[in-house]
Amino acid sequence: MSEAQEYRGIPRIGDKAPDFEAVTTEGTLKFSDWKKDKWTILFSHPADFTPVCSTELTEFAKRSKEFEQRNTKLIGLSIDSIHSHLAWRENLKKILDVELNYPLIADLNTAVAQKYGLLHPNESQTATVRAVFVIDPKDTVRAIIYYPLNVGRNIDEVVRLLDGLQVTDKHGVAAPVNWKPGDKVIVPPPKSVADVAERASHKEYERVDFYLNKKSL
Numbered sequence: 001m002s003e004a005q006e007y008r009g010i011p012r013i014g015d016k017a018p019d020f021e022a023v024t025t026e027g028t029l030k031f032s033d034w035k036k037d038k039w040t041i042l043f044s045h046p047a048d049f050t051p052v053c054s055t056e057l058t059e060f061a062k063r064s065k066e067f068e069q070r071n072t073k074l075i076g077l078s079i080d081s082i083h084s085h086l087a088w089r090e091n092l093k094k095i096l097d098v099e100l101n102y103p104l105i106a107d108l109n110t111a112v113a114q115k116y117g118l119l120h121p122n123e124s125q126t127a128t129v130r131a132v133f134v135i136d137p138k139d140t141v142r143a144i145i146y147y148p149l150n151v152g153r154n155i156d157e158v159v160r161l162l163d164g165l166q167v168t169d170k171h172g173v174a175a176p177v178n179w180k181p182g183d184k185v186i187v188p189p190p191k192s193v194a195d196v197a198e199r200a201s202h203k204e205y206e207r208v209d210f211y212l213n214k215k216s217l
Contacts, residue, residue: 010117013144017042017135018115024075024103025085031075032139034103039072039166040135041158044118046127048080048088052152056130058098059155070162071137074102078128079113082106124149132158134165171217184214 011018017040021030043060045053060067060074067074078085085104093099105112107128113119118128130147142165147153164175173185189211190196196210206214 010144011115011133011141013141015141017133017139017141018112019139020112020115022105022107022112023082024105025082025089025100026103029103034075035073035135035139037137039070039137039162040133041067041072041074041162042077042116042133042135043074043153044077044113044116044128044131046124046130046149047078048084049091052150053078054092054096056152056155057100057104058092058096061098061100061102063155063159064101066159067162070159070166072162075105076100076102077105077107077112077116077118079107079110081108134158134162136165136169167217173215173217176214184216187213187215 019030019032021028045056047053057076064074085106089100089104107113110119113128116131116133118131120129123129127149129149130153132145132153133141134143136142143161160180163181164179167173167181167185168175171185173187176186179185184206187199187205190199199205199210199213200207202213204215208214
């Protein structure tokens with residue numbers, strides 16, 4: 001079985017992120033070494049020199065400081081050549097005045113795309129779908145978002161999702177619908193009669209019912 005055939009399915013949440021070595025706009029890198037001890041946003045785009053992708057990749061670049069502040073690296077991918085990637089970077093800098101400050105993986109042989117389940121033949125025979133993988137410092141896939149070819153991603157939601165994962169990991173809580181930093185979080189539900197009683201005694205909790213309690217951080 002070849003390297004490109006090793007992973008045919010989409011990595012699931014909780015799986016170890018498939019490792020790879022690839023040529024990128026910042027040189028050849030081994031993914032696990034490059035991302036070491038960092039959160040990582042790995043995202044794919046259908047093709048270079050396309051309008052929706054141009055808006056997405058430049059928006060990631062413009063907001064790269066927000067990701068840096070969250071100990072997070074960005075890396076993009078499509079099944080274009082390294083020459084196409086480099087030319088597109090220069091074009092985006094010229095027409096939109098934005099320099100892509102993160103690596104783009106050149107994946108002409110689709111080895112990485114196949115490992116991450118980015119080729120959906122019923123959507124396109126020649127392009128990767130729009131996907132976002134959030135990978136934690138332990139190399140575990142923590143979240144996956146897929147978009148169709150004709151709808152661009154919401155970078156605000158990518159940042160919100162990353163914030164939610166980092167906050168809930170740190171405090172052992174959960175994030176409710178539409179949560180954003182500063183909002184109340186959800187206390188883990190009780191697992192015993194004693195837990196139910198213990199939660200009832202907490203004055204700082206916003207008690208909706210015995211299984212639904214919120215608190216401020």
